[in-house]
Amino acid sequence: MRRELFEDEHEAFRETARAFIAKELVPHEQEWERAGVVSREAWLAAGRAGLLGTSVDERFGGGGVDDFRFNVVFDEELVNAGISGFGVPVHNDINAPYLTRLATEEQKQRWLPGFCTGETITAIAMTEPGAGSDLQGIRTSAVRDGDDWIINGQKTFISNGINADLVIVVARTDPDAGHEGISLLVVERGTPGFERGRNLDKIGQKSQDTAELYFNDVRVPASNLLGEEGKGFVYLMEHLPQERLSIGVSAAATAEKVLEQTKQYCHERTAFGRPLGKFQNTRFELADMATEVHIGRVFADRCVSEHLRGELSIEHAAMAKWWLTEMCKRVVDRCLQLHGGYGYMMEYPVAKAYLDSRVQTIYGGTTEIMKEIIGRSMGF
DSSP states (O other): OOOTTOOHHHHHHHHHHHHHIIIIIGGGHHHHHHHTSOOHHHHHHHHHTTOSOTTSOGGGTSOOOOOHHHHHHHHHHHHHTTOOOOOHIIIIIIIHHHHHHHOOHHHHHHHHHHHHHTSSOEEEEOOBTTBSSOGGGOOOEEEEETTEEEEEEEEEEEETTTTOSEEEEEEESOTTSGGGGEEEEEEETTOTTEEEEEEOOOSSOTTSOEEEEEEEEEEEEGGGEESSTTOHHHHHHHHHHHHHHHHHHHHHHHHHHHHHHHHHHHHHOEETTEEGGGSHHHHHHHHHHHHHHHHHHHHHHHHHHHHHTTOOOHHHHHHHHHHHHHHHHHHHHHHHHHTGGGGGSTTSHHHHHHHHHGGGGTTTSOHHHHHHHHHHHTTO
C-alpha cells in the first residue's frame, strides 16, 4: 500500500529503481561481496538510468528536483533487494548537498557532470583513527602555500574509499581556532601524495569499499576549497541531519523487510506438528516487532516530511538516527532467533541483514552521541 509521503512521480521512480536493481545489481551482489567492492560499471549504469544526482541541476546532467523523497525511494529499494554495498546513499544523500550548495560555479562545472553519470564517484573523509564522532578532534591538517593547500593526515572507515574519484576532506586549516579552524577541501583521484590503504575487512556490508586514506603533502589548488575557509564544522552540522535521516530511513526499511520475511517463515516452518506462528510466544514476538516497526515507520516518514519543509531539527534527526537503528538491531536479532538454526546460515536473508545492519548504530554518529545531542538540547 502506498504511503501518504509519496506521490505518483515517486512511485514511478520506485519502479525504475526496482528494475535497475534487479537487472544491474542483484545478479552481481555475491561477486562483489567476495571482491569487497562494487564494480564501476554499476555506477555508470546507475548514471545512465538517471538514478544519480536527482537533486543536481539539469544543466549539469542531474534530475533537477531537490526532493529527498527520491533518495528515500532508492534507499528503500536497495534494502528490499538486500543490496548493502552499493554506496549510492553516500553519493546522493550525503555528498550531493555539499556540492550543490557549497560549490562555486566553476567547481560545479568540473565535478557535477561526472557525479551524475557515475564517472565520478564521491566520498567524504571525516573519521580518523583518533577521532570518530568527535569531529572537533580531527588532526588532518591543511596549510596554505601560495595558491595551494598542502594536506597531511590520515582518515579511516571511509565509505566508497577505494572507488572514490572525488573526496571531500575535513581538515584543520587553523590549529588555534577550535571548531572555527576546520575547512572542507576536495581531493581528486591521482593527486600526488593521496594514497589509499586497506580495503577494510568488515563483518557486514562486504561489498562496500570502506578504506583507509592517507594524505602525504597532498597539494591541491585553493580553488578546491569547498565553501568558506573556517566554516567546515558549521557545514558539517548543517548537513549531518540529512545523513542521519538517510541512515534512519534505511534502518526502518530493513526492519520492515526482515519482519516480513520472518512472518512468512513462521507460516511455513513447522515444529511439533504445527506452524511456528501458531505458538503464542511466536505471535507475541511478532506482535511486539510489528508494533515497533510501525511506530518507526510513522516517525521516519514524519521526519522526512519535516526535512522537505526545511524544519527537521538536529534533535529530531538524532532521535530518528538512534531510535530507528536500535529498533532495527532489536528486530533483526529477534527475527534471527525465530529462524532458529537456519537464521545462523548465510543462505537465509536474515543472517546477512543481521551482519549488514549492525553498523547502523555506529556510523553517522553513535547512539551514545545522538543521545548526548538530544540531552544537551534539553538544557543539560
